Amino acid sequence: MWAFCAIAAGNVYPAFVQRFRVEPAQSTKERVYVERNIAATRAAYGIDNIEEKQFSYNAEPTAAEVKAAAENFANTRLVTPIRVASTLTALQGVKDFYKFGVPDLDRYSIDGKQTQVVIGVRELNENNIQSWENAHLAYTHGDGVVLAPADEVERGLPDFLVSGLPPQVNPKLDLTINRSQVYFGENLGGYAIINTNRDEIGIDSRSGETTTSNFGETSNGESAGVAMGSLVRRGAFALRFGSIDPLISSFIKSDSRVIFKRDVRERVKAIAPFLTFDSDPYPVIVDGRIVYVIDGYTTTDKYPYSQRVGGVMSKNDLGGINYVRNSVKAVVDAYNGQVTLYAMPGKDPLLESYTKAFPKLFTPFAAMPQTLQEHLRYPTDLFDVQTAMWGRYHVDDPTVLLENSQRWDVASDPGAEPQSTSGGAAASGASGAAATSSNQRMAPYYTQTKLPGEDKQSFVITRSFSPASADNRTPLLTGFMVGKSDLADYGKLVVYNVTGGSPRAPSGVMNLIASSDQVSQAITLLNARGQGSKVYYGDLVAIPAGNSLVYVRSLYVQPEDDRTAAVIQKVIVSVADRVVMADTFGAALNLAFPGTGVGDVVTGGTAPSGTSPSGTGSGTGAGSGSGSTGGGAGASDSTGTSTGGSVSSSGGQRLATILDQITQKRDAANKAFGAGKFAEYAQLQSEIDALLTEMKSILTSTAPGTAPSGLGSSGPAASAVVTTTTRRPIAA
Structure with missing residues (x-):
C-alpha cells in the first residue's frame, strides 16, 4: 500500500498535472517560474550585467573607415598558437631534451606600446629520457621562454624578442629573466630529486653550453621540494613512487630534496581541492621569474532556479554546474613551485565561506604585484560557459524562451585543415576548403583590437553567435561577445547585437574563402601531402572597421614531419563578398582596399624567403586580379588589368634564366627544409633573394606600355612574370 501511494504521489500525479494542466497553457502556467529561471541563470553565471550594444552592420567599409581602422590592422594577430608549437621546438628547442607545448597569447610593452605576443615555455622533453638516473636525477627541469609579437612575422616565422639559452631579451622589451629554470610546468609528471651527488644537466648561464650543476639549489637557500632526510624517509618515498631506487641510489644525500606534483594544475588542485581550475594555465614573466597563472573557480550545482551546464562543455571541468565565479587567481612559481592563491574582488558567498x-x-588581490596584474586574462573556460548560456538566455521574455524562437548558438568552427579531393586539389564551394564540423563550436580566442565605438585598443577574448538551427550550419552572424582583460576594465562583458544586412558567421566566411579559385589553386599547389608538405589554416580573426568586419586568416605550410617548423606562406583577407590573398598581410590589405594605402602601415614582416610581393583576389563587385601589390612593374589593379612595362630582348632572356634558377634553388631549399637542414636552407634562400633583387632591377627599369620582350606581348603575361616567382616553400 505504501509503495502504491509513493508511486502515485511521486510520479503519476505530477505527470498528470504536467500533461493535462500545464502543457496546454505552458506560457502562462510556467511564466513566473521561467522568469525566475532567466534571472537566476544570468546571476549564477555572471551574465546579468552584460553591456549590450548595437552593431549596425555594413558589408563594405568606406575608405575613411578603412583608414581609421589602420591601427586595428597594424595590430592584427597573424600567429596562431597551436600552429607554431612545432615551430618553437624546431627553431628554439636548443637541445633534444627540451620541447615546447602550445604557446599562449598575452600582451607586453614593446617599444613602449602594448603589443599582443605569443609566449611559450621551454619544457623538459620527458619522452627522450631513458633510465631512472637520467629521468629523476640528471634531466630535472626545462629552461627559459620564447616570446614573439603575434601581429608580425619574419619570412613567415615568428620574430623572436626573447630567445635562446641563456635567454636573450631584445632591448625593445623592458624586462629581465634572472631565474629561468622550470621545475614546475604544464603536463610535467613524475618526480625529480635535486641536490644529489649526481649533477643536473642544463644550460650554462654564461656560455650557453650544456653543463652539469645543482640548478635546483641556490646560494640564498631558495629551493623546492621536500627533504629526503633519513633512510626511513627515503623508504617512504620509494613506496610512494613505486620504485626502490630512491632508497638504494648512492647519489642521494641526507640533504637531497624530492620534487613532485610538478604539473601546475595538479599542484593547485592538491592545495585547494574544493576549487575548480581552468584548463589553460599561462606563463608570465614577473620580476625576472617565470610564473604560471591558473584561474580558479568556485562552483556549485545547487543554485536555485539556475540552468545547469549541459553538453556544451567538452574540454574543461565546468560541466554539470549551475553557478560559477572566477574568484581565485592561482600563481605558481616555475622554479620553486611556491603557490599563491589570490582572492579576486567581488562578492562570492562560496569564497567567503572558504576564507573563513x-x-x-x-591572499588579498591588492597584494598581487602590479606587474602581474597587468597580464591577467579573462579566463577561457568561464567565457566558454558564459557564451553558451547567453545564446539561450539573452532573451528577456519568458514566452520567447519557451518558444526557443530566438535562440542563438555559438558559431560553428570554421575548420583548421583544407579538405581535398582525391586528386589532391582543394575542394571549393560551400563544402570546400573549410573542414567545418556541424557539432564543433568555434573556440574563444584572444586578440587585441579597438572595439566598435571605443577609442583605444583592448586585449579581449571573443566569440561569435549564429541563429540556432537543426543542422547547426546557419552561417549568419547575430552577435559577438567580448570579455575585457586590461586592468582598467577587467572582467567587463560586452555583447554586440548585429543588425542590418545578412553578415556571414565565421563558417560562412570560410565557405566564401573555400569558393575562391585563387585560394583553392594555391592550396592545391602547397598541400602536397605524400610529397613532403601539408597546409593548415590559422585562426580566423575578425577586425572591426567602422561598421564592417574584415576577416583575416593566415595560411601555414609545414613539412609532413610534425616536428618541423610551420611557415605562414599566405595571408587571406575577406570583406563583404571579396576574398584576396597575398604573401604578406600588408599586400593583402592593399588588394582588398585598393587606393587606401592601408596595407603600407602594417608592419607584418617580410614575405617567406623566395616569394615575390604578389597577391591574388576574387569576389563580386571588385573583379579579380593577380600580381604585385607594390605598384611596380607587373602590378595588377582591382580588375586584373596589367600595368606592366617593357624590357629589351636581352633583359627578357635574363629574366627567363633567373626564373629557371629560382625554380631550381627553390626545389633544393624545400628539400633542405624538409630534411631539417636549416643552414643549407638559409643559404639557398639568400641566393634566391639575390636573384629576386636582380629581377626587380630589370623590371623596374621598364617603360610602361609593353610586356617584357621574350616573355610574351600581352598584359596578362606580364602579370605572370611576377606570380610565377611565388615559391612553394615546403612542397617537395
Whole structure:
C-alpha cells in the first residue's frame, strides 16, 4: 500500500498535472517560474550585467573607415598558437631534451606600446629520457621562454624578442629573466630529486653550453621540494613512487630534496581541492621569474532556479554546474613551485565561506604585484560557459524562451585543415576548403583590437553567435561577445547585437574563402601531402572597421614531419563578398582596399624567403586580379588589368634564366627544409633573394606600355612574370 501511494504521489500525479494542466497553457502556467529561471541563470553565471550594444552592420567599409581602422590592422594577430608549437621546438628547442607545448597569447610593452605576443615555455622533453638516473636525477627541469609579437612575422616565422639559452631579451622589451629554470610546468609528471651527488644537466648561464650543476639549489637557500632526510624517509618515498631506487641510489644525500606534483594544475588542485581550475594555465614573466597563472573557480550545482551546464562543455571541468565565479587567481612559481592563491574582488558567498574555513590560504588581490596584474586574462573556460548560456538566455521574455524562437548558438568552427579531393586539389564551394564540423563550436580566442565605438585598443577574448538551427550550419552572424582583460576594465562583458544586412558567421566566411579559385589553386599547389608538405589554416580573426568586419586568416605550410617548423606562406583577407590573398598581410590589405594605402602601415614582416610581393583576389563587385601589390612593374589593379612595362630582348632572356634558377634553388631549399637542414636552407634562400633583387632591377627599369620582350606581348603575361616567382616553400 505504501509503495502504491509513493508511486502515485511521486510520479503519476505530477505527470498528470504536467500533461493535462500545464502543457496546454505552458506560457502562462510556467511564466513566473521561467522568469525566475532567466534571472537566476544570468546571476549564477555572471551574465546579468552584460553591456549590450548595437552593431549596425555594413558589408563594405568606406575608405575613411578603412583608414581609421589602420591601427586595428597594424595590430592584427597573424600567429596562431597551436600552429607554431612545432615551430618553437624546431627553431628554439636548443637541445633534444627540451620541447615546447602550445604557446599562449598575452600582451607586453614593446617599444613602449602594448603589443599582443605569443609566449611559450621551454619544457623538459620527458619522452627522450631513458633510465631512472637520467629521468629523476640528471634531466630535472626545462629552461627559459620564447616570446614573439603575434601581429608580425619574419619570412613567415615568428620574430623572436626573447630567445635562446641563456635567454636573450631584445632591448625593445623592458624586462629581465634572472631565474629561468622550470621545475614546475604544464603536463610535467613524475618526480625529480635535486641536490644529489649526481649533477643536473642544463644550460650554462654564461656560455650557453650544456653543463652539469645543482640548478635546483641556490646560494640564498631558495629551493623546492621536500627533504629526503633519513633512510626511513627515503623508504617512504620509494613506496610512494613505486620504485626502490630512491632508497638504494648512492647519489642521494641526507640533504637531497624530492620534487613532485610538478604539473601546475595538479599542484593547485592538491592545495585547494574544493576549487575548480581552468584548463589553460599561462606563463608570465614577473620580476625576472617565470610564473604560471591558473584561474580558479568556485562552483556549485545547487543554485536555485539556475540552468545547469549541459553538453556544451567538452574540454574543461565546468560541466554539470549551475553557478560559477572566477574568484581565485592561482600563481605558481616555475622554479620553486611556491603557490599563491589570490582572492579576486567581488562578492562570492562560496569564497567567503572558504576564507573563513581556511583564513591563511588566500591572499588579498591588492597584494598581487602590479606587474602581474597587468597580464591577467579573462579566463577561457568561464567565457566558454558564459557564451553558451547567453545564446539561450539573452532573451528577456519568458514566452520567447519557451518558444526557443530566438535562440542563438555559438558559431560553428570554421575548420583548421583544407579538405581535398582525391586528386589532391582543394575542394571549393560551400563544402570546400573549410573542414567545418556541424557539432564543433568555434573556440574563444584572444586578440587585441579597438572595439566598435571605443577609442583605444583592448586585449579581449571573443566569440561569435549564429541563429540556432537543426543542422547547426546557419552561417549568419547575430552577435559577438567580448570579455575585457586590461586592468582598467577587467572582467567587463560586452555583447554586440548585429543588425542590418545578412553578415556571414565565421563558417560562412570560410565557405566564401573555400569558393575562391585563387585560394583553392594555391592550396592545391602547397598541400602536397605524400610529397613532403601539408597546409593548415590559422585562426580566423575578425577586425572591426567602422561598421564592417574584415576577416583575416593566415595560411601555414609545414613539412609532413610534425616536428618541423610551420611557415605562414599566405595571408587571406575577406570583406563583404571579396576574398584576396597575398604573401604578406600588408599586400593583402592593399588588394582588398585598393587606393587606401592601408596595407603600407602594417608592419607584418617580410614575405617567406623566395616569394615575390604578389597577391591574388576574387569576389563580386571588385573583379579579380593577380600580381604585385607594390605598384611596380607587373602590378595588377582591382580588375586584373596589367600595368606592366617593357624590357629589351636581352633583359627578357635574363629574366627567363633567373626564373629557371629560382625554380631550381627553390626545389633544393624545400628539400633542405624538409630534411631539417636549416643552414643549407638559409643559404639557398639568400641566393634566391639575390636573384629576386636582380629581377626587380630589370623590371623596374621598364617603360610602361609593353610586356617584357621574350616573355610574351600581352598584359596578362606580364602579370605572370611576377606570380610565377611565388615559391612553394615546403612542397617537395
